[in-house]
Amino acid sequence: MRTRDFGRTGLRVSERGFGAWAIGGASFGAVPAEQALDALARAEALGCNFVDTAAVYGESEALLGRFLPGRRDRWIVASKYSGQPQGLTALVHEQLRRLNTDRIDxxxxxxxxxxxxxALFDExxxxxxxxxxxxxxVSLRSAGDIDHVLARPGIDGLQICVSLLDPDPLLARLALLRARGVGVIARSVLKGGFLTGKYDAAARFTDPADQRRGWEPARIRMLAQQARAFDFLAASAGSLHAAAIAYPLSFPEVSTVILSCKSVEQVEANLGGAPPAALAPALLERIAQVQRQLGVSPASSGVRLWRRLKARIGLA
Structure with a gap:
């Protein structure tokens, strides 16, 4: 697997990283520990060296603490503080113990x-x-968040949502990200699976975690229809799934994409196979045209608002 610079940190991260939320078992169903450890081992064998977790991801950090001994130097470990009541410093010390390490990368x-x-920045x-x-x-959401965070010194990297259906905030702040030279982690690149071709408009989610994410029928129908608009990418990338991974990696400002994996099969699907090639400029322009038509590009906020309103009231 190819690697990229993580901003100006000197770290080299695999282009595809292991998203460790799912193996924690707290949000997407229970995952047997051995299954999770096998998935991590297979990711390592495929050349993955970046894993993203958090204290709120159930047993994720504890599983990594079982996995990392003897191979710690092969992995770049990312984790997070989510506002826990004990405070940032106390939580970091707990996380170091769970992760079985002396530092978080x-x-x-x-x-x-x-x-x-x-005040958390000083901490x-x-x-x-x-x-x-x-x-x-910082793991953040909007272009305004990027502006706010990068106004401060000492920020080495950011994590943002980037997908064919979420070009903003990346595209809206490419110049700033490039100028600051921070590492950029792209998350949610498969849009909950809709950009794999896995779900159609008839899909229904009964798990409470999925319902909390807003997968009501109108939203499912909208996402499935939007994803179909990118079916043309399969001819050049081999599949919509591959194109969805290649899209954020087509921007050199992106250091790595994290892909959620909780089994060897998912690791093979997301991290295996040929390295995703950057999409050609002409293809990126066609993607931008489709994004504008769908109302998901940074320049089409009014159209995006109208489409969300239609989805909420159940219009086609």
């Missing part, structure tokens, strides 16, 4: 703090100077 705040919460800096955290950043 990239540590993120799970939102873009404002107001009094901005991050202190933990970084103490050697508990090697590099720090």
């Amino acid at each position: 990239f540590y993120q705040l799970h939102w873009a703090p404002r107001g009094k919460d901005e 991050l800096d202190a933990l970084k100077r103490a050697g508990k955290l090697r590099f720090v950043g």
